[in-house]
Amino acid sequence: MIHVENLSKHFGAKKAVNNVTFDVKKGEVLGFLGPNGAGKSTTMRMVTGYLPPTSGTITVGGADVVEDPIRAKTHIGYLPENAPLYTELTVQGFLNFIGQLRGLSGADLDKAVSRSMDLCHLQGVRHQSVDTLSKGFRHRTCFAQALISDPDVLIMDEPTDGLDPNQKHEVRGLIRRMGEEKAIIFSTHILEEVEAACTRAIVISNGVVVANGTPDDLKQKATGAGTIRFGIAGIPAASAKEALQNLTSVDSLNITLEEENTLRGVATPKPGQSGRASEEIFKYVSGKNGLLQELATVEGRLDDMFREITVTDSAA
């Protein structure tokens, strides 16, 4: 549905987005991660046709965003950052207006407006003027706007920003459900959101894609991912240490506690041998009639990964 190739955007000398390439298929929810100012919004604005790219191509639903903007835009529902709205209109008036701009009229328009109000729980405030709404309702009104034409592609710039935890939860659920039949891109800097709603994530730093994969893939990139945390008792620590070091699948050891008969630490396996290493540790301990207090493969954490790739990148 969305195909972005070698996309760049320069503001003067500053390269806000630099050679970004990615695809989003139907049924995918792509999370856009990155520190503030990394180029997430700029990229999304280019995909929606708001900003013209400096170079590169974007096609949405088979239409080139630059060459054939009107056809490309009919595919896209867009929730801009900060959810801008015409404050003097009522919720229903606003949605009607957007629906008309999207070419709906008559019974279709009424149906579309009430469907999107249902999805975003806005029926209760439909006659209220937008400037009297709370932030959560404003946000949902803008969200409803993006859904009004039931587009194939949804692009959302920080859709959960400024919502309370319940609303966040609800929006994530909505994104996940809609992701089954649409192509969705949303940006966030809340990492749990990526795990909760995305099928794939891209990390952008300084305008460059630094990681692209499923949330699980990305976790693997965190240092410490795949290492084995262990605790052994009942075997003299010194001999246990030596034995572990000599296991063929273990690359290095990092001992955190070494007492008479107790050894605790983290073993880093050789690449791709994580499973084998825990097996060997287990066999060694049971062979010596020792007691295995702990044996666990460390799962990487997204925020470790995030910090590592984005911090090293900006330092470089």
Added chain:
Amino acid sequence: MKKELKSYFSTPLAWVLIVVFLLLSQGFAFLFGGLLERQDASLAAFFLYVPWIFMVFSPAVGMRLWSEEHRLGTMELLMTMPISPWQAIAGKFLAAATIVFVSLALTFPAWMTINWLGDPDNGTVFSGYIAAFFVGVTFLAVTGVISALTRSMVVSFIVALFICLGMIMSGWPIVVSAIDGWVPGVGQSLAQLSVLTHYNELTKGIVVSSDIIFFLSVIGFCLYLTAVILKTKRA
């Protein structure tokens, strides 16, 4: 366009502006213009002040056209809708032009009065109204350009007002002769670019296509400039 119209009337702004316009235009015409004391049946006293009133009225109507979009951030919504920028520009302009049209239409009691008191040349009155409408919408188009440049309504009002003032003044006989005295010929050519020159021709009851073309081309140029500004602002 519908949304613009609605938003004009959903706030008191449009009503206030229209009432002020009516008060000013009729007040000037009856009090200073001596509409009733003149022994001729015409609306000349009214039309005399129209450009000056539109100089203030049109910027007040048009100041929010784009500034408001910039300020609220809704530009991003509008420009990602499946419509061409021209549709947005034309829609907004037409909505604002409707306000000018309604304001002028509501001056009909003055027209009824002179018809009741005398026997005016209604052709002249009609061409006067056409002239007034063109001046009003031309100033609106100018205001639209300024309002595309800034997110502040106040700035766009003041700057637009001064440009409109300049467009009137350059056709004012006193100014024209002053400039001509200084650099011969320049005043006269500037006057050709003045709204006032073409307005006066039209109000005399002579509907000359060149005057109409003048107004239309200024409006067209301003709308084009608006499109260019909106585009460069995004990039």
